[in-house]
Amino acid sequence: MDETGGKQGQNGSPELSLRPLDLSDIDDFMVWAADDKVSRFCSWDTFTSKEAGIDYIKNTVIPHPWFRAICLDNKAIGAISVSANNGGNRCRGELGYVLASKYWGKGIATKAVKMVASTIFKEWPHLERMEALVDVENGGSQRVLEKAGFQKEGLLRKFFTLKGTCRDFVIYSLLSTDPQS
Secondary structure: OOOOOOOOOOOOOOOEEEEEOOHHHHHHHHHHHOOHHHHOOOOOOOOOOHHHHHHHHHHHHOOOOOEEEEEEOOEEEEEEEEEEOOHHHOOEEEEEEEEOHHHOOOOHHHHHHHHHHHHHHHHOOOOOEEEEEEEOOOHHHHHHHHHOOOEEEEEEEEEEEEOOEEEEEEEEEEEOOOOOO
């Protein structure tokens, strides 16, 4: 075992992968979804019951067009999604991700974002731009995006009401024509 709690792969580190999140992941899902530190900057509130988590997976995650578990050795330790837009905004998608706090600061989120960036533009050929909106106080998430090659485009003042407070957000983007690292 290594310091992240996963089995070591051939190169001595756990294997990171993305796969659909499903109901069998509920116990792992609750580790991060029930953690106030994790949900602080999320649009959803901390989950307080396993039943609420099951409902969320059934009604939101499974029908979502692109929602994946971030896994270490196939254990779900977070999630990442790209949400599609319609009509004239069809060329844009919004990236979102969440990771169990135990795994913060280890480069896992950055690697997961890079994995999505390397495939999403092929899977969705209509997509030309992937965006991410980050609370100004969420420096960790801003660093993830910058390390993954996203460009910081600007500050959106009083842009979104999060947990009852209208907050400033930073917008990042990655274009299909940008170099993929």
